[in-house]
Amino acid sequence: MKKLFFVALLSAGLTSCFDTQTATVSKNTAKAAEQQPVVSVPVFNQDSAFYYVKKQCDFGPRVPNTANHEECLNFLAKELTRLGGSVSLQKADLRGYDGTIYKSTNIIAAFYPERENRVVLFSHWDSRPLSDQEDGTEKTALKKPVMGANDGASGVGVLLEAARNFAANDPKIGVDIVLFDTEDCGAPRWKQSQVENDWCLGSQYWSKNTGYTAANKPKVGILLDMVGGANPSFCIDAVSGYYAPTFAGDFWKVANGMGFGSFFKNVNGGQIVDDHYYVNTLAGIPTFDVIDFDTERGFPEMWHTQHDDVEHIDRNTLGMVGRVLLRYIYTNCAK
Template sequence: MMMLGAFLLFLTISCGSNKKASETSEQTESASVNVPQFDADSAYLYIQKQVDFGPRVPNTKEHVACGNYLAQQLEAFGAVVSSQYADLVAYDGTLLKSRNIIGSFKPDNKKRLALFAHWDTRPWADNDPDEKNHRVPVLGANDGASGVGVLLEIARLIQQQQPELGIDIILFDAEDYGTPQFYTGKHTEESWCLGSQYWSRNPHVQGYNARFGILLDMVGGQNSTFAKEGYSEEFAPDINKKVWKAAKKLGYGNIFQDERGGRVTDDHLFINRIARIKTIDIIPFEPEGDFTPTWHTIHDDMEHIDKNTLKAVGQTVMEVIYNEK
C-alpha cells in the first residue's frame, strides 16, 4: 500500500507539473504583441496630399514644397527629423538639388530598423503607350507617393505606440531620374537611385547601422501582388522570409506570393552593396518584366490607388517591426 501511495503521489505531482508547464506555454503564446491597426484611409490621404503638389521632380517648386511638407509631417508625429541636401549629378550632367528626409524614433536606441521609400517622381512618362506623352512628368501616385504615404501612416502610429526598437523612416530623393528610354546614350544602373547612393556613402548618423531595412516602392496599385524580389533574395533572404511569413499570418498570402520575382534596380540594391545593411524591396513585378500598368505613364494617378493593397503592405510591415525585440 505504501508503494502504491507513493506512486499515486508521484503521478499527481507529475500531472500537476505538466499542467503548470502547459499553462505557462499557453500564456507565453497568448502574450503576443499588440500591433496597432494600419489605417489605409489615412495612408490614402497622405498620398493624395503629395499628389496635390503635382509632379515632385527635382529642381521644381513643387518638389521643394512637398519636401517641406514631408519633413513637417514627420516632425509633427514626434520624429527627430534631419535632411540631407546634396547636389547630385544626373545621367546627362544635370545638377539635381536633392533632399533626403530622415525621421528617427528613439534615436538613442542602438537597436534599429530602417524603413525606406523614395519621394521624387519621374520627369518623363517614357513608358506611356502614347509617344506624345514620353516627355510629360509623371504624377507618381503609386511610384513614389504610395510608399511615402504608407510610411507616414506608420509614423503616426509609432507616435501613439512605440515599438521596442528604434525606427528610422528614410525618404530618398532623385530615385526616378534614371536614364529615359528615349535617351540614345549609355544606360547604366547607377543613373538611378541617386539619393540612396548618396545616403549609403554618407549616412545621416556616422557609423549608422540597422538590423535590417524594408524598402516600399509602388505599394498602392490596383490588384498588385508581390513576389520576393531577386536582389532581396540574394542579400537578405531571411528578411524576405520574415516579411512573407508575417503577411501569410495576417491573411495576405494571396498578395504576398511565396515565389521569386525578377531583379529590380532600386534603392535597396545600393543600400545592400554600399551601406551593407540587409534590405529587401516590396515592389510589384510581373514575370513579363513590367511593374504595373501605370508605371512611368501619365495614368499613375489617384484613380489607380487601391486601399486594399495599402492595407496589406502597411499591416504586414507593422507586424514585422512591432515583433522585433
C-alpha cells in the first residue's frame, strides 16, 4: 500500500518512554562494544534474493482468494521449512473495504524458537488486486491486478535469502519471519472504504494475536517493503521515527557505515501507513519500516501499476538491503 497518513502521532506520555529506551540502549551498546569480539556477518546472496522474487512472480499476481495466491502460499511455507524455520500458518477470514471476505494466511517461520531474546522481520506476500495508480478508468484498473514484484515480493525475497543465512550461521538471537497476507487490498483511490483500517488486514490480525509471552516478545521489529526498485530512497518515516527511533537510527547508521548513505537518507521520510503502524500500536513491538518512499518523489513510479514487475527489479537494491539487514542483526541485535 501505503498511503499518506495525517494523524498527529505525538503525545507526551509516549515521548518519555522513548527517552528511557534510548538511554538504556545507548548504555548497553557502549558496554557491549567493549566486551564483544568481532562478529562475522554471513554473505547475503542477492542473486538468491532475486530468484525468490522471480519465483513468486512466476505464480502471477498473488491476490487473496485466487489460485495463484494459494500456490505461492504453499511454496513459501515449504521453502521456509526447507530453510530450517519452524513454520506455522495463521489463517483468518478478513473483511475488505467493500465487504469482501479474504481468506487470509500470515506465514510465520521461527528460527531458534527456544530463545527468549528475539527479533522479528516482516514483509507482505500478497499483491494488490487492482492497478489504481495506472492511467485509465476505474473499469480497466479493476481488471488489472498488480504483479507486485517490488510491492510485496521484494521484501519476501530478501527475507527468504536472510532465512537461509540464519539456519547456516547462528545469529545468536532468535529470529521470527512473519509474512503478512492481505496488506494491499485497500480501497481504490476513487472509492470510500466501508470499513475503517482497510489496508494491512493481515498485520492487524497478527498484531492482535502474536502468541508471544512477556518473556519472548521481540525487542525490535523490522519491516521490509518495496526494497527492490532501482535508485531507492529509504528515509525514516514518521511512525518508525516515533515508535522505534533508536532502532531505526542504528539501522540507518549501519547502512551509512557500509557506504549506502546516498540511498539510506537521514531525512524525514514523511507520514505513511504500513504494516509497522499496526505492529507498533496493537502488538507493542517497536518496529521500523525500510520502504522506498520520500516526501519529494513519493512512492516509486511503478507503484500500484502494471509496471511493478520483475523487469523493474534491481538485484543490487535487494543485495544492499539484505547486507544491511544481516549486518544489523548479527552486530546490533545479537547482544
